[in-house]
Amino acid sequence: MAAQMTDSHRRFLQVLMSHGIMEGSEARKLHRHCCEIHKVYYAHDKLDDFINTINIHLQPLFMQIRKGMSEDDGRVRYALVNLAETEITKMASDYTENELELFRKTMDLIILSENGFASSTEILNFADQLKTKKMKKKEAEQVLKLFVEDKWLSERNGEYTLHTRCIMEMEQYILSNYQGVARKCNICHSLAIQSQVCETCGIGMHLPCVGKYFKAQTEPHCPHCNDFWPHEIPEVSRMDSQLSSKRERGKELHSQH
């Protein structure tokens, strides 16, 4: 029997919908808040069950709350994804045809790049080559801004990559449309856009996964072919994945000094 959907679940869903995507720690706080406000049973380790209940009720709507990881910090994210459409058509109602074409070009650049980033210059070069309708550079800049606001892209110093929400929503689409190019992380087995790649055997790993995997190893070797791993090992930021107690965090902070 499906668990009952209560007002606490509905409130959680509404807040998540308005954000599109949430950090694990925010989602845990929200879970607690929703349960307290509606006076229903709360257990801090039951967030995934709580979400499963919502997901059962979202199924007929072809929606789902999905748990994923940010490629930037390796932390958990929860996003509401649309399962009804498996392609970029998810975006079709929000953008014009040439905006979508620019998004596809940007996605190509990002996925075909070595590090998972495309520069604004590279992207803007496509603006006056679009087949559907050419764009002025200024216009294209505005559209890029919109993609960032809507959480399809994220931007850092003029370099663009796919937003975590976009990856969570379009993972299947990307894996099937960029076969042989898009790769899965050798550690967590989900799609890896920003990654380090073994120069010998070609496997890839997310940066946070690299950091965790090679933590405390002085001579990192590829987990697949055992060749020397020639990249700089990113430092593991405080992974908050399942850490929730303040005491433990305090301990962690102290041990860093």
Ligand SMILES: [Zn+2]
């Ligand atoms: Zn990974």
Ligand SMILES: [Zn+2]
């Ligand atoms: Zn290798």
